[in-house]
Amino acid sequence: MDPNAYSEFHAFTTPAIAALSFDAATSRHIPFRARTRHRHATWARTHFSRPELYLQPRSIPELRLIVDLARKLGKHVVVVGSGHSPSDLTCSASWMVNLDEFHGVVAEEPESRVITVQAGMRLRDLIVELEARRWAMPNLGSITDQSIAGAIATSTHGSSLKHGILSESVVALTIMLANGKVVECSRERNVDLFCAALVSLGAIGIVVHVAFRAVAEYKVRWEQEVVKLPRFLKSYDSVWDESEFVRCWWFPYSERTIVWHGKKVEEEIQSPPESWYGASFGRYTYEALLYLAIWFPSTMPYVERFVFKMQYGLEEGVKGSAVENSHQALTMDCLFSQFVNEWSIPLHKGPEAITRLEHWLNGRSELSGIPISSAGIFVHAPIEVRVTDSSTSSNPRAYLDQSIADGPTLYLNATLYRPFLRNIPEWRRYYEAFEYLMKDLGGKPHWAKNFVTPTADDVWSMYPDMEKWVRIREKCDPTGVFVGDWLKRCILDGQEAKRAVAEEKAGEGDGGFVVVGDDGQEI
The missing domain is CATH 3.30.43.10 (Uridine Diphospho-n-acetylenolpyruvylglucosamine Reductase, domain 2)
Structure with a gap:
């Protein structure tokens, strides 16, 4: 040593x-x-x-x-x-x-565009490696700051009905289990472990290598359009099929949405338009106005309308376009500190969700069907609207994939900024109301976000494969090396979890799950 x-x-x-x-x-x-x-x-x-x-x-x-x-x-x-x-x-x-120091390239297969990297590599660094090979990621979420292992462990997704969650591009994983042994799992090998580890929440073991299938590099032409909310809801069923990449932002107090469409092109790069709050002056002005609204909450609608006008204007129509490399087009500036509460629901329930939430935010509780008072609550904009579809994929489905299994998925994301790291009043009550609505529509919370009301038993009721995941987790980590407080509170403290763990320890009902090492022997 x-x-x-x-x-x-x-x-x-x-x-x-x-x-x-x-x-x-x-x-x-x-x-x-x-x-x-x-x-x-x-x-x-x-x-x-x-x-x-x-x-x-x-x-x-x-x-x-x-x-x-x-x-x-x-x-x-x-x-x-x-x-x-x-x-x-x-x-x-x-x-x-x-794992920031564990970030190198392990192997590559040029013919199939598969690259194997150490799990601590940040997405932004993976993108650099892919660009050097003239490859790209098929889809991306909003940012590239996460490690590749962290992004797949929490079911990170982009916004496209042509793609599912990010882990659908994972070909194989190499994992260190609690006994210190390293095993590989894939679509053909240790498949149960692979399905559990694709969204592992860091609780199966330590992912050490990720084999990721890239695509040929591409550019995206995008445009964003101001659309009033009634027109957006009227065209809701068709808006998601108009381009490969689509995402929307709903601004409640402005009664408008921004609809963003992107498609692959072979064109020259065209720089995006200037962003008011993308520049330092606009960003700090926005944050300062939100901070003042903490002390004078009723001014929040005026702040949000002012900021929307400065950023986009109030008239309907296209308000900017660009041609960018894929990772530049598909990501965005998250501005500053924020709570994020995102849920998945069936795509067809989107108009009902937006309409009911709009009623609630405007004090029409009887029309919203949400039995929580909205008095004194003023929220931030936007509410982000994104989509995925894993239902037609031939890839093994992650047991804890929060997207809808039998159809396209809508993700609603209720962001609340924390201007200068200060929480706004009544943020928890807003999230309680938002989550009541999401649960009423058959939703599931995003694993990495700020959900506040679901109990472990609630979460178990949302995932038919949860028992299988817990049994695999228990088999891989019987002494609880990878069990943290969040995991216990959100999953393992549920009554069904306790029963499954007890049965596993008693040697019952493991479903024949085994992990096979490189020598073909059970580990």
Whole structure:
């Protein structure tokens, strides 16, 4: 073991932990890259935690050392990338593993455009690697700050009925289980594990390699149009099929939507129009106005209407177009700190969802069917509207894919900004009302977002494959190395989860699930 690494480790741990580390690593010279006093924060500064150890390994042997020690010492391990999720999913008081130093290219198959990368690689860096090969990602979410493992673990998606969630492009995963063994799973090998790990919530094991299928590089011509809400609802059924990529933003107080269409083209790059709040002056003006509205909530509609007018104008029609490389066209500026509460519902229920929420925000509770008062609630715009469709895919479906299994999916995203890191009044009551509506329409919350009312039992009722996922998780991690507080609260504290775990520990009903290693033997 590297003497410097050992002395650094020994300096801030107990003799017992140091002895375990030395015994596990002395013959392999494996460094243990850990530090104390790390303060973890989500990107939006919505949650904080102080892990006992913050570890940044650079190799599989280093990861194995961490997992072996955690298992022997009864520690929990939470893996974190950018922390872009605004929930406490990545928070931990135990051990936190960050894979930012584990970010290289492992292999590539030019004929099939499959690239295998270490799981800590950020999407933005993956895009650079793909561009060097004249490849691209087939679809993207709103940002590229996440690690590739973090993006697929939380069911990240873009907005297109031609595509499902991001993990549909994953060909294979290599995972380190709680026993320290590394296994590969794919569409042909360890298929049950693959379906569980495609949306793993970081609870199956540590994903170390991701094999991702890219497409040939492409450019997107996009345009955005101001459409009044009644016209948008009237054309709702056809708007999603007009282009490969479509997303919309509804601005309640302006009674308008922005409809964004993008299609693949072979044209010269054309720069996008200037954005009012994309520039520093507009951005800080918007944030300052939202901050003032915290103290004078009734001014919020006026602020939002002013900002919409400055950004887009009030007249209907096309308000900007561009031709950009795919990753530039499909991503967006998230501005500043925010709560994000996003749910999936069947696509055909969109007009009902928007109409009922519009009634509620305007004080017409009797028409909204939401039994929660909207008095004194003034929210931020926009409410984002996106779509996917995994129902026709031939790929194995992730057990915890929150999209609709038997048809196209609509995602409604109720964003609430936190101007200068300040929460707006009554944000929780707004989310309670929003979630009541989503549950009433058969919705599911996005795993990485700020849902507030669903219990573990609620979540179990939404996922028919949840029991299978929990049984696989228990088999892969019987001592709970990868069980954090969020996972216990949101899934494992449910009565059905407790029963499934108890049966698994009793050796009952594992459904024949096995994990096979490279030698063909069960692990």
